[in-house]
Amino acid sequence: MRICLAIASGRTLEVAAGGGGLTAAMAGAGRDVVVNDLLVETLSASLALFDIDRRRLTVLGGNVFDLEPEKLGTFDLVIASEVIEHVAHPDQFLAHLARFLEPQGRIVVTTPNGSFFRNPLPDVPSGRRSQCSRVRAVQARRRWTPLPAHSERARGTCHRSRARG
DSSP states (O other), rough: OOHHHHHSSSSSSEOTTTTTTHHHHHHHHOOOOEEEESSSSHHHHHHTTOOGGGGGGGEEEGGGGGGGHHHHHEEEEEEEEEEEEGOOOOHHHHHHTTTEEEEEEEEEEEOOOOOOOSOOOOOOTTTTTOOHHHHHHHHHHHHHEETTTTSTTTTTTTOOOEEOO
């Protein structure tokens, strides 16, 4: 939350927001937030529990891949918290999120610490790239710089990428 507030003061898009706690905190801090989740009824019910200015929120249901920047506009901050580990093609997911960014916008991605997973991801068949290598390829193409989970700047997140230049 602190990083999100520190790196962006304008419009925010949060995708697959679940219970909407981060969205509510951002709106409560005076940010305009567009929030998305597949379970829009659950998200709306959760957001109703928070004492926030509803005029700061736009709630959109559905698949994040169905959202279009031509309709929603662009954002200073795009948040995908605890989502990327559920996505079949994280490279396509990150590329899609990048379409919503203002030129100096930022994407914040958090994911659980992989060492705590009881069931590791299956080995990648010979000749195919792993999920991590596909994400690294998107980072390289987009010139994103990952911040390590335990750095002072990234305290409170597991992973964050920042656009350069």
